[in-house]
Amino acid sequence: MMSVAMLRLLLLILVCSLPLRAEVVVRACGGEGEWIPSSYFKRVDGSKTAEVAGYSPDVLRAALQGSGYRVEFALLPWLRCQREVELGQRFQLAMGMLHSPERARLYRFSDAYLRFQPGYFYLHRRYPQGLQIRQLDELSRYQVCGLYGYNYGFTRLRPEQMDNGALDYPAAMAKLAFGRCEILIETLEVMAGQRRLGRLSYDGDLLRGRPLPETPPVVAHFAISPQMADADAFLQILNTGLARLQRERKLEVILRMHTSP
Known part of the structure; x- marks a missing residue:
């Protein structure tokens, strides 16, 4: 009769001989314009890596x-990132994407994990008395700038009412400086992150920003390619993980790591 010790040894050998599930690699992209603090290139001694x-x-x-x-x-360039994830071959996930009905037809969205407050920014020298936007409809009176490929639906402006030709934040700031536009639309947190990382050298005497009126925080999601082989299972696992981080209040801790001075 087989001893208990021998039985345990055989079970251990059987378990150890079972094939392990291969690690699955998911490739994620964000915009190379660096939507800080969402995603950016790490700096070492001030130099981008x-x-x-x-x-x-x-x-x-x-x-x-x-x-x-x-x-x-x-x-990557943000539009290219979106296109790559739509195809699902080289990249399967886009970070920090705002939801829209058009995008919902192209991607599977995770639960929300990021909330930023939209704002408007202007040059103090152009408006030394300040620029007060009290209603969103007032934006149409000004030349408004944004970044190429970004979603500004929350402004209620039509695409032709905005100059979205800037590929990154320094280019958008140059448009402000040269009078190509009067207002730059971006969230307060992202602009603070740009400043924190040294990408925009401005202070209150040069550039000023205020929250956009009538505008709740924008909500960002992870966008998953429907072409991903196990997209449904992956999405469920991701949402479960996000719920755990939310429940344990770890999302706040992670955000502070990238927004604190």
Whole structure:
């Protein structure tokens, strides 16, 4: 009769001989214009590296911890990132995407994990007495700038009412400086992140920003390619991880890591 010790040994050998589930690599992208603090290139001694850092990568790693998925990150031109994820071959996930009915037909959205307050920014020298926007409809009176490929539906402006030709924030600031536009639309947190990382050298005497009226915080999601082989299972695992981070209040901790001075 087989002893208990021998039976345990055989069971251990059987378990150890079972094939392990191969680690699944998911490739995620964000905009190379660096939507700080969501995603940006890590700096070392003030110099930009190729490593992608930010709130979104940290949240993804934490939400998927122990799931068998490993995420690789890259920053691309934002429209190219969106297109790559739509196709789902080289990239399967886009970080920090705002929801819209058009995008909902192209991607599967995770639960919300990021909330930023939209604002408007102007040059103090152009409006030394300040620029007060009290209603969103007042934006149509000004030349308004944004970034190429970004979603500004919350402004209620039609696409032709905005100059969205700037590829990054320094280019958008140059348009303000040269009078190509009077107002730059961006969230308060992102502009604070740009300043924190040294991408925009401004102070209150040069550039001023205020919250947009009648505008709740914008909500960002992870957008998953419907072409991903196990998109449904991955989305469920991701949302479960996000709910855990929210319940444990770890999202706030991660955000502070990328927004504190």
